[in-house]
Amino acid sequence: MGSITLKAVEKWFGNAQVIKGVDLEVQDGEFVIFVGPSGCGKSTLLRMIAGLEETSRGQIIIDGADMTAEPPAKRGLAMVFQSYALYPHMSVGENMGFSLKTAGASKAEIAEKVGHAADVLRLDEYLDRRPKDLSGGQRQRVAIGRSIVRDPTAFLFDEPLSNLDAALRVEMRYEIAKLHQTLAASMIYVTHDQVEAMTLADRIVVLQAGRIEQVGSPRELYDRPANLFVAQFIGSPKMNVIPAGAYAASPQGAVHLGVRPEAIGLTAEGGDLRGVVDVTEYLGADTYLIVDCGEAGKLTVRTDGTTDLKPGQQIGLTISQAPLHYFDADGQRV
Incomplete structure (x- = not known):
């Protein structure tokens, strides 16, 4: 299971409200993408779901349990950050299995789960290499593999491709799409790149100034934008x-075409x-x-x-x- 529900979620930093009453349901196995301009609150909202930011008001429910006040370790989620954050002195296999090792897992269990993740991500031949010997795309796959071995309830991605060049971003979009098909796991993904949102998402959540402007499939947002902001944000x-x-007769109340x-x-x-x-x-x-x-x-x-x-x-x-x-x-x- 991997359902996540947000109920009237708010975030305040002092007197500044950055998340303004967000309601959202992410179904088990769904790929949901938060998209919006810089400063709209998408990364803050993701960090609140992960437990890395305190929720000022509202509820965060994961698989039916209220996790609003629980620490990150108890939420069963895996987060992939913009920076790879790999240990340079460890091999790829050691990096991927480190969280299991610290949790006290046996060598056999670690080897099995690292092997499975490496197979899914096509990293088998790189398990003995150090991060410095890998390309940016390979390092990002290792960071994703580190999350897969934990068998999380859901995956959270915070702009994971922003450090890659254009060609690698296209390649990694394919990798992440195939990963979602293979694992059938719930994924929430933050990006400012609407091309990533359109190509990867089951549903897109368009945010502006801490509020949800519209939620829907890429086609729904493209064909029937709810407002002018979504209309101009989605599409390139x-x-x-x-x-x-300026063109022809328009419906009553229409000001913009x-x-x-x-x-x-x-x-x-x-x-x-x-x-x-x-x-x-x-x-x-x-x-x-x-x-x-x-x-x-x-x-x-x-x-x-x-x-x-x-x-x-x-x-x-x-x-x-x-x-x-x-x-x-x-x-x-x-």
């Missing part, structure tokens, strides 16, 4: 937002809007155009990588009807 490049009346970059087409003549290409960003299969549309603002358009448009050229934009998003003056979905 972010959603274009223009005045609701949101359009994804891929919902905008190009035309040489006519179009729903006219503009001038300001910047082109070539990415191989895709090219992103930043188009200055005057009063409607600058819009990002996702187009085919073969486009030969250049800055300064005038073009027309056509807006697809189906994926439009309308928001009121407070930024809430209409």
